[in-house]
Amino acid sequence: MTKHQSDICIVGNGAIGKVAALGLAQIGLRVTLLGAAPGPAPLAMSDAWDTRVYALNHVARNLLATVKVWDALDSARIAAVEGMTVKGGTADAAGNLMFDAYSARVEALAWIVEDRNLNQALDAALRFASNVRVVSGRAKTMQVDAAGASLQLESGETFGAALIIGADGAQSWVRSQCEIGIDYRSYKQRAVVANFECERLHHGVAYQWFTETEGIVALLPLPGKRVSLVWSAPDALAQTLLDEPLSQLAARLSTLVGDKLGQLHPLQPEAAQAFPLSLLRTHALVAPSVALIGDAAHVVHPLAGQGMNLGFADVAALIKVLAERGTHRDCGDAGVLARYARLRKEETLLMQMTTDGLERLFAVDFEPLRMVRNVGLNLLDKLPVLKRRLMTHALGRTLEKD
Secondary structure: OOEEEEEEEEEOOOHHHHHHHHHHHHOOOOEEEEOOOOOOOOOOOOOOOOOOEEEEOHHHHHHHHHOOOHHHOOHHHOEEEOEEEEEOOOOOOOOEEEEEHHHHOOOOOEEEEEHHHHHHHHHHHHHOOOOEEEEOOOEEEEEEEOOEEEEEEOOOOEEEEEEEEEOOOOOOHHHHHOOOOEEEEEEEEEEEEEEEEEOOOOOOEEEEEEOOOOOEEEEEEEOOOEEEEEEEEEHHHHHHHHHOOHHHHHHHHHHHHOOOOOOEEEOOOOOEEEEEEEEEEEOOOEEOOEEEOHHHOEEOOHHHOOHHHHHHHHHHHHHHHHHOOOOOOOOOOHHHHHHHHHHHHHHHHHHHHHHHHHHHHHHOOOHHHHHHHHHHHHHHHOOHHHHHHHHHHHHOOOOOOO
């Protein structure tokens, strides 16, 4: 059977894999994207709002703009995050920490984008992308030798490439074929997501509460008087939240938010989903002729909303090193891949340590420690230089130096 050859073969057709295909093709590389082929051109977005949304930072937005996707998104369904309030508990005396775009000298801290809005724009771009071949099928075997790498599909088709990119999620098949080890820890939590209409305007402010015993509750602004919930709840509570009517969940949240947003009501059609939460550290980001990106490379707690942003930063770094590799090196060159790994090591490790450390810190039900946490949050709120450094990392290192 014929062996199809390209410079890059990407396994995984989620948003990270799609953006990687578009970006790498843009720098002149021939790309095969292995996954489900894009469907027919989408109709207009329905009135229903996705329960799965992403808080995209400046790195993500700039990357999407570079591959000509950002302006193709339905802008009426994107909300700019202009401020964020973090509360270290539900009591009146809990610590408070506030961020705002004005202090950060940026137009927005992040942009809330629905999964469907993002993927429809990416699929539309892929239909017109030169140098990208989208293949539907499942990989069966992978081989790496001096000539490069190759994948054989269950259909029997074979695809060769100088570099295989694993963008196939936390359970990455590509990673398993390379025998790259992982450190894994379940948080014994699930992220319960749903959308609500609020009585009062949110003014583009995102809210987050580190509760004493019920996990972490975040409300993200959607256009209009709408918010999207991400409740990182212990497994037992998460099941309760899913089993009870969504109106009961709205009542729980209304009690929590108080006067800030007023009464909350489920958006129609009523829907809630839940996703298990875990920490995943890979022992390596690369192997011979292989690079990992997105959840295949790292999984973090969603309390900072940075999982998707880390994946987009992976893509930006990989595009950079491949564009700068020189004509004497192919895409799978060990030195090129080592540079990619170095570029991503510090930011990934920092985000993993930060999110995991915060989750552990606020999960401890010990009153003296809770008091120290509250004092620390209040103190940090009064130290603008440190606050700006925190925002620098969250925004993707785009702020000016202090």
